[in-house]
Amino acid sequence: MKKKMLIIAISMAAAFAVGCSTTTVLKDARTKLDEAQARNAGTFAPYEFSAAQHYLEFAEEEAEDFDYKAAKSFASTSIYYSEQAIEKSNSGGAR
Amino acid sequence: MKGLAIVKGLFCLSILSVLTSCGAVRQMSQSNIDRADSIDSKIAKARNMEAITCAPEDLAKAETHLVLARHEAQEFHDQREMDEYFQKAEIAADELISKTTPCWQAMLRERADEDADGVADYLDRCPKTPKKAEIDARGCPLDADNDKVADYMDDCPATPEDIQVDGKGCPTDQDGDEVADYLDRCPSTPNGVSVDAIGCPLDSDGDEVADYLDACPNTPSGVSVDSKGCAPDSDGDNIANYLDKCANTPKGAVVDASGCPIDTDGDLLSDWDETNKYKTDPNNADTDGDTLSDGAEIFTHNTNPLLADSDGGGVNDGLEIAYAKTNPLDAADDVKEVSRTELSIQFDVNSDKIKPEYKDDIAKIADFLQQYPEVTIQVEGHTDAVGDEDYNLFLSQKRADSVIDTLISNYGIEPTRLKAVGYGEAMPLAPNETKEGRALNRRIYAVGTTK
Numbered sequence: 001m002k003k004k005m006l007i008i009a010i011s012m013a014a015a016f017a018v019g020c021s022t023t024t025v026l027k028d029a030r031t032k033l034d035e036a037q038a039r040n041a042g043t044f045a046p047y048e049f050s051a052a053q054h055y056l057e058f059a060e061e062e063a064e065d066f067d068y069k070a071a072k073s074f075a076s077t078s079i080y081y082s083e084q085a086i087e088k089s090n091s092g093g094a095r
Numbered sequence: 096m097k098g099l100a101i102v103k104g105l106f107c108l109s110i111l112s113v114l115t116s117c118g119a120v121r122q123m124s125q126s127n128i129d130r131a132d133s134i135d136s137k138i139a140k141a142r143n144m145e146a147i148t149c150a151p152e153d154l155a156k157a158e159t160h161l162v163l164a165r166h167e168a169q170e171f172h173d174q175r176e177m178d179e180y181f182q183k184a185e186i187a188a189d190e191l192i193s194k195t196t197p198c199w200q201a202m203l204r205e206r207a208d209e210d211a212d213g214v215a216d217y218l219d220r221c222p223k224t225p226k227k228a229e230i231d232a233r234g235c236p237l238d239a240d241n242d243k244v245a246d247y248m249d250d251c252p253a254t255p256e257d258i259q260v261d262g263k264g265c266p267t268d269q270d271g272d273e274v275a276d277y278l279d280r281c282p283s284t285p286n287g288v289s290v291d292a293i294g295c296p297l298d299s300d301g302d303e304v305a306d307y308l309d310a311c312p313n314t315p316s317g318v319s320v321d322s323k324g325c326a327p328d329s330d331g332d333n334i335a336n337y338l339d340k341c342a343n344t345p346k347g348a349v350v351d352a353s354g355c356p357i358d359t360d361g362d363l364l365s366d367w368d369e370t371n372k373y374k375t376d377p378n379n380a381d382t383d384g385d386t387l388s389d390g391a392e393i394f395t396h397n398t399n400p401l402l403a404d405s406d407g408g409g410v411n412d413g414l415e416i417a418y419a420k421t422n423p424l425d426a427a428d429d430v431k432e433v434s435r436t437e438l439s440i441q442f443d444v445n446s447d448k449i450k451p452e453y454k455d456d457i458a459k460i461a462d463f464l465q466q467y468p469e470v471t472i473q474v475e476g477h478t479d480a481v482g483d484e485d486y487n488l489f490l491s492q493k494r495a496d497s498v499i500d501t502l503i504s505n506y507g508i509e510p511t512r513l514k515a516v517g518y519g520e521a522m523p524l525a526p527n528e529t530k531e532g533r534a535l536n537r538r539i540y541a542v543g544t545t546k
Contacts (some may be wrong), residue, residue, distance in 0.1 A: 047151035054159035070166055 022068040022075070029056045029075040032082035041085035052081035083088060130181045134161050137188040141195045148192055149198030157187035168543075210234070240264070270294070292319040299325070311335070345371070363390025375400050386413030386466055398423045410545050414467055418543060433470065436460065436541035438498070441537075447493035449501060457498060460541045462508035467543070470511045473497045473538040479533035480520040491515025498539060 033052050041049035059074035123131070138146075146154040147385050164180035186287030207216040210224045214234030221235035228236035228247040236245030240254040244264030256275045258266050266275030270284040281295035288296045288307045296305030300314040304324030311325035318326045318337050326335035330343055332350045339354030348356040348367035349440035356365030362380035369377040375389045376382045382389050385403035392398040398405040398412045405412050406422070408429030415423040418434035438460070440453040449457070464472060476491030495515035502508040525532035 017453055047147055047155050050152040050155035054156060054163075058163050059158065067170070070170075074163075 002049045010033075022063055025075040026056075026059055026073050029059060029078040029082070032079045032086070035073035036082045036085040036089065039065045039086055039089035041082075042055060043086035043089075044092060048081045048085035051086055052078045054078075055081060117157060123165070123168045127177060130185070131161060131165050131168070134164070134184050134188045137192055141191045142197035144165070144195045145202060146191055146195040149202070151189065151196040153191040153194050157184065157191040160184035160187045198212060255311070266542065276519065315368075328405060328457075333476055360389075363394065363534070364387040366465045373400060383412075386410040387416065396423060411467070411469070414470065414545070419464075431544045432542055433467075433545055434463070434541075436463075438539045438540045438541060438544075439540055440494075442494055445490065447490065447497045449497050454501075454505075457501050458506070460498075461502055461508060463505075463541075464502070464508050465513060471514070471545075472502075472508075473514045473542045473544065476515070476517045476519050477522055477524075477538045477540075479536040480523065480527035481533065484520060487521030488517055488521075490517070491519050493537060498541075 029052075033049075033056055036049055036052060041052075055074045055078035059071045059078060061071075062068070063071035063076060068078075098151060122371075134157070138161065139262035141150070141154060141157070143506045148438065156442050160180070161184045164177075164184040165413065167180045168177055174348070203214050204217045204545050208214065208218050208219065209222045209260075210219070211226065212219065212224050212228075212230050212234050212339055214230065214232070216222045216299055219234030221230070222235070224230055224234060224236050225247065228235055228245055236247055238245050238249070239252050240249070241256060242249065242251075242254045242258065242260045242264050244260055246252050249264030251260070251263070254260055254264065255277070258275070261267050266277055268275050268279070269284055270279070270289070272279065272284045272290045272294050273292055275291070276282050277334065279294030281290070281293070283305070284290055284294065284296055288305070290296055298305050298308055298309070299312050300309070301316055302309065302311075302314045302318070302320045302322060302324050304322070306312050309324030311320065311323070314320055314326055314335075315337070318335070320326055326337050328335050328339070329342075330339065331346060332341075332344045332348065332354055334343055334350055334352070334354030338352075341353070341355035342349065342402065344350055344354060344356055347365055348365060349356050354369045358365050359368075359377050360380040362369075362375075364373060364375065364377075366377035369375040369382075369389065373393065380388045380390075382400050383392075385392075385395060385405040387400075389400040392400040392405075392412065396412065396416060403411040403413075404423075406424050406426040406429070408415075408426030410419055410421065411430040412423035415421045416431045418527070419430055419432075421428040421430060436459075438453070438456045440449060440456055442448070443450075460472060464470060474495040476493075478487040478491045480487070492515065495517050499510075499513045502513055503510050520527070520536070523532075523536045524538070525535040527536060
């Protein structure tokens, strides 16, 4: 009985661990997107900024659906686009 | 039991979650693959139409929704849920296309430059300008002189404003005299006529009749002319009045440069008068051979130029006037001796030889005889009274004979027309007592007589 309980505890811990790392990525993605917005990326890099927004939105939806892998993947992609948007904004929109 | 069931449920959920996050995916159905490809091709088309510039947010939306739809299609979802994802992606792609297309068309319009002159067609007022032409900001060829012929075609790029030009941009020149109409005071000059700087036919003599119409292009300034540019010629002798010293020359008379009838023989009668009026020979100054010119007979002596002896008295007119000093129109005064000429020949004492210096005197007698063939000459010799009278008579005869001989031998005078007579000292002119008197008495005469 004790052994069974242990297995259950480990399994749940693993599931929560995955959820926790996804939360971090989502948080990072949100932070990057906010930074991009602060740099007027919507004006200087509208494509990248918009893509970053959509991917973050998808990531959050996937996380709500417990699809942490997809959430993480979308969040990472959002970060990538936010960084692109920030870089472009820093150079005044030049490509 | 119930608690175990909950734990079992949570466990299964955790496993499912882990399995999901570990990439447990399924194969997309062919219909979903086709839908995804269709959306993808719309996005690709939009990208080709510069969607990144025209509608960047819509591009991002369509692309991300397609990614999401594909992702979800690989997950465990039912078809209805799949349709929702794909529908969203399709809507996003269609919106993308609808926004991108007009933008792209506008860009194409902006970029199009058919004549490659650097001015886009939608701005280019002259979209077919040839490459060699320089253009202005509107894309039209430069036209420096504003004659509506572009500089690159304009052979006369500096034509003054508002001047009518031909297809080559040069001022029109209707009469082709190489003076443009706007400068041409005579724009209807006939073809080929030389013109001056203002396009008018040349008028070298300034008589207001252009050279090409002027039959007399060298009329002096100030002379009035007729419509042909020639000065009047009242007598029609082809010598204009202003040059004509004989303004009333009879019609048909041949005239010289001064407009006067020609007098070929120089007898003061024109050829025309001689032929038509006096009936004399225009090529012989002395038609009747009386040694008077035809003109002198008519104008001076009133004698008949066709009759050598106008009065019929037996002595011709020339002899009467020149030698006999009688009236050539009065037969009654005609005399036989028409001349008596004293020769200034001096002989050496007792000699009958004529010295060379006296040849001229004899030549004059010869000329006279040749001039008047009807005249005969009697040479009369006279001496002074010094010496023997018979000898003087003999010597005077010899001296007269010497003169006759000279006339015959040197001048070919017919001997029958000559006669020598010696008078000795019998007919003195002055007393023989003085030296001067004796000199006067020593003399020789040539006496001319007619038959």
